[in-house]
Amino acid sequence: MLVTEMTNPDMVVSMQKASAIITDEGGLTSHAAIVSREMGIPAVVGTDNATKVLTEGQEVTVDGFKGIIYEGIGKEQSVEILPIVQTKTKIKVIVDLPGAEERAAKTKSESIGLLRLEGIIASNGKHPLNFEKQKKLHEYSEMLEKGISIISKPFREIWIRTSDIRSDEFSSLEGSIEIEGNPMLGDHGIRFSLKHPDILKAELKAVLNCANKFHDKKFGIMIPQVISADEVARTKEMAKELGLLGKVKIGIMVETPSACLVIKDILKVGIDFVSFGTNDLTQYVLAIDRNNESVQDLFNELHPAVLNAIKRVLRTCEEMNVESSICGQAGSKPEMVKFLIANGISSISVNADVANEISKLVASVESKTASYNKNNEDNKTHGNGEEKNFKKQFDKNNNSKDKKWADKNPIKKAQEVEKKIEDLKERLMDSNNEEEDGANYEERKESNQKNEIKTSEIAIPSYVEKIIGDEDNSVNALKELFGETIVEIPNNQYPQNNIEEYEPFENNYLQEKIEPKDPTNSNKKPKDEVLDIF
Structure with missing residues (x-):
């Protein structure tokens, strides 16, 4: 078992070998929690004192379901990966590490909604800057291409996030930079990549080579930590230079409040999809450290501020016909799933162990929504029983000489009211653009004052x-x-x-x-x- 204060991405190799993971620090969206769920390894995080209480060689049993550590050897329980049920909202899986794809493939999902390059990078033990310094970025690209190829094998669609390497998470990698004072708000994501364009090009080439090699698969790249349309435009220009456009989809991670606020400008650059990284987005919006166990009770993806930000983006994506998805841990929460479907999200990416459960929930929500919409449409088209009788009688007497009955018909009256409303809306719009001419100005002014x-x-x-x-x-x-x-x-x-x-x-x-x-x-x-x- 691995017992440590906190895991980082550069500890992935050790984590893969562990039968269980226990940490002093961290919450549900910490690195240890995320990776252990993906790999199917039991974990208990945020214990506060595990490194002090537990000793080398001590036998304990870790219950990842309940978050409890028992002394001695208990009965082992495993999670069975079940296939997803078919839904209108596509269910995708999250896979980061070569070898984890077999477990994820048991879900029968055809798509990876998030493949982080950091898992492949950490397994190699070298920081991208090390390859750049030694002028061996072709080796970096080949390493990534090999890892992507292995992970992609069972799937037909793969969305790959370009590197997002924080200084505190990869400090043990060869060639890493000094840890920053505030790494979360430091030089990582697309801002780092644009400062090191050769590293970004090497990553894009790796994805392009996979797309050229596997013609039966669809690949996409996701740009992380976006705060402006300019970052997207510069990345897209680089992708065009390398020949990616038309072969690989271009998308962004929505992780920052600024991306939510300028989403329309970003979409105007021309991208194919967006994907919410709710772990980071929640942290940025609420100003709460998701790795600090003392404030975990305040870390809430369902906070109105977070939901408003998500809703704004979904609404804009729908208007501009851009695909939308989510790949944060919030996608596994039932209330968030209901909210996302109600606001028109295209797909939901989850860990393999909850894919079946979430797909059933999505199917249930979609079924209820479809039934509700059908009833509303029926009422709108045909009306209730009383209105149906009116309509039948109206159709029967429509050609009669007695036209007085028709005036009493509620359907006709409703249509007249609707027409008047439409006329009024047109007049309101026309009035905004109408130029006042001298002849009728005083007359219209007087009329407007009255009404x-x-x-x-x-x-x-x-x-x-x-x-x-x-x-x-x-x-x-x-x-x-x-x-x-x-x-x-x-x-x-x-x-x-x-x-x-x-x-x-x-x-x-x-x-x-x-x-x-x-x-x-x-x-x-x-x-x-x-x-x-x-």
């Missing part, structure tokens, strides 16, 4: 109001800042429920709609003020 389309008054959170300063201009300031347009139909001319609503506070998943605070009722416990800018 003014006004901006809704929104209850602005106190912290926003303080920043804006002038309460009268708060709505306009928010509109300008967030690009929101909120309108009301004048004089409530048409029923509110027949008009698309734009709400200042959106119903966050797993959180009630935030209402303005009632200053007269001080006994109520105040809710967090959450402004959904997405």
Whole structure:
């Protein structure tokens, strides 16, 4: 067994040989937890004092299911890898290490949603900078190509993340750099790769060679730690130079808040897919160290801020017809799965041991969603039983001389209302672009004053109001800042429920709609003020 304070990617070889892993530090998304799940090795992380309590040669039993370590030898239990069930939302697996592909293939999934190059790099024992310094990057590329080829063998689609090597995780590799003061926010991911373009080219060549060698497979590269469209454009230009475009899909990892905020600009560069790395995204959004066991109770991928960021990206991907996926540990959480499907994600990547369970959950959610949509469509098309009778009677009497009955028909009235609403929307849009001509200006001005389309008054959170300063201009300031347009139909001319609503506070998943605070009722416990800018 491997007992250590914390595992790092450069310990992968030792981890592969271990029958169990126990660490003092770390949480559910720490390196030890992630790798042990992929390799099917029992692990207990974040024990705080295992290295002090356990001794060399001591016999213990590790229960990875319950997170308990027993003294002595207990009964061994193994996890059976079961095949996935077919779903509309594609289920993919996460595979990092040569040899782990056989276990993952038992799921019968045809796709790898995440293949990290760091597993292959760590197994070799040399940092990419070592190859660069010795001018042996062709060996680096060949090493990666060999590892990718082995892992890819049972699968038809493989998405490969270019290297994301933090200074603290690979410090023992030959040629590694000095550990930075704040490695998580340091020089790694695409920012490192663009500073060392020859290393990035070697990685891209390895993927291209695999694509040229295996014509029955589809390969994609994922760019990690993206914060700008420029990073994607520069990487894509490099891929074009090497001949990857058209042969290998180009995608990004959505791991930073900045990527979520500028996602439309990134997609405009021209990419094929995005994949959420929720481990890092949650850490960045909530400012919580995912490896620090003392704050693990606050590390929550279902936090409204994280969900809003994800929803913004999914909504934009749907608008721009870009495939979306998730490869963080959150993809194995039932509530997150429900949220992702409700917001239109294309695929979900999980570890092999939970693939069957998650696929069944996805199938169940999809079935309920399809049934719900069908009922709504039936009601929209045919109406309820009473409306059906009206329609039947209307069709029967439509050619009669008595037209008064038709006026009572609710379907016809609904159609008339809908038409009026559409006409009103067109007039609203036209009014924004219409230039005032001198002849009718005063007449239209007088008419508009009588029937003014006004901006809704929104209850602005106190912290926003303080920043804006002038309460009268708060709505306009928010509109300008967030690009929101909120309108009301004048004089409530048409029923509110027949008009698309734009709400200042959106119903966050797993959180009630935030209402303005009632200053007269001080006994109520105040809710967090959450402004959904997405």
